[in-house]
Amino acid sequence: MPIYDYIYGTVDESSDETYETSLKRPKESPNVVHLTHLTTPDSLYHLPIGIASLASNPLSSSSKWYLRFMWPFTFCLNLMASIFGHSFVSERTTFKNLNLQTWVVPRFTKQYFLKRHTTTLNKIIEAAILEANSSGAKVLSLGLLNQKEELNGYGQIYIQKYPQLKIKIVDGSSLAAAIVLNTIPKATTQVLLRGNFDKVYFAIANALCERNVQVATLYKDELTKLHRRLNKKSKGDFTLSTNYTPKIWLVGDGWNEEEQMKAAKGSVFIPFSQFPPNKLRKDCFYHYTPAMIAPPSFMNVHSCENWLPRRAMSAWRIAGIVHALEGWNVNECGFSTFNVNQVWHATIRHGFQPFKIPIDQFVFQ
CATH class of the missing domain: 3.40.50.1370 (Aspartate/ornithine carbamoyltransferase)
Structure with a gap:
């Protein structure tokens, strides 16, 4: 232990220097950011930075019984989330040559359906896009209701407000459609x-x-x-x-x-x-909502994405990754869509696989 090294004079003098150097190491910038949001108050615990045993299992419509006894703590966390007006990083992963991060808007699903929250939500999403752009990220994908048509027109308002953005905004609609069609x-x-x-x-x-x-x-x-x-x-x-x-x-x-x-x-x-x-x-x-299984080479996937099983990723999240890997220098937002066959084949080519569920046997039996 370090304390005994100090007592007996066996401490390595270079340790402090190494530690200080590591603190000065530049912050790792993401290549792709997936911007999602909280769904329910208990969904806080299902994040990778939450409770590991919960995060490693799909988010269920029924809460775990022991979470009921944590309601005072949950209430405080939710209160902090309602006050906190900035997205935060919940997960860091790597795939091929990309550094990937998932950012979370500290707001819940119900708030996206209340008009009085529209301005605040757009400010948080806009700030996240600008931050990702300044950090050098190539692509930002909008997850869940962050691309809601009534909220921001599938992300189009940010492109119109900031036409000089280098980062590409992706809503993933084309891949979502492609996955459904191939199911x-x-x-x-x-x-x-x-x-x-x-x-x-x-x-x-x-x-x-x-x-x-x-x-x-x-x-x-x-x-x-x-x-x-x-x-x-x-x-x-x-x-x-x-x-x-x-x-x-x-x-x-x-x-x-x-x-x-x-x-x-x-x-x-x-x-x-x-x-x-x-x-x-x-x-x-x-069937599951539009999603695919991540390749084995996809690193640091230790949690479930909402209600999806382990190592499954939503179409909207995968779309941003494929967009960056393919180097597509266009936005997929507003009412624009890509060729579903092109998007599907590109996704398969990068190792993502559809769920192997024999639906045809179920239907035509």
Whole structure:
């Protein structure tokens, strides 16, 4: 122990110098930043800097029983988070030649749906983008609701406000759509598309039409909007489903519980949303939100990303990494999207793999 070295005069005099030199070492700058946010008060403990036993397991809708006894501490942490107006680093990882960091906006999901928090949220996100830009990061990906259309137009307002930004902002919509499309069994000829109209929704619908897959909707107004929005030269077609018979459901935000309960037995629900749907049916299959498995060479992955299993990463996080690896010198924000096939093949080429779940056996049994 050092104290005995000092007592008996055996201390290495270069130790202090080495320690002081290490403190002066320049701060490691990230190449890619993924900007996410807290979801629930208990999600603080699921961060890599939280409780390791919780962080190493997927975030569950039901809290661990012992967290109830920690409510005074949780309350204090949440109070500090509400006062703290700056994002913080929760995870550092490496992949190939990239230094990757995950930054967290100290705000919860519910706050993103309250208009009175819009200005504050945009200020925190904007500050994070400027900080990442000044640190030399190449790409910043917007996770969860940090890219909410009603909040910042999928990140477009930051590009408009700071047109000279060197960092590229990525919302990951193209990869999210690509993952959903490649999750659908190849023998599928019809899917039911249900959810709020957003970038991912239209990207999926357009790609399905090009693949000659029939897209069904539950409501006539949705059918009308699809006809108006999508390319008229698409090979596929749209139809109105009144009997809830399609076995493949692509679901997003806005899909309600009543619709879920009317689905046919044995249906497969594939989310294209950031958040997973509530699992109300035991006779149906629920897939993960758009995500892929990280390559074995991806280092320091010791925690789960929200509700995803170990070493699984959300499409929105992976999109920023692939963007940097490919050297794409463009933004993916606002209403712009990339070619889903190009993004998919680039992601596979860098070692990310889809979940190996035999959905086709479940559907066509």
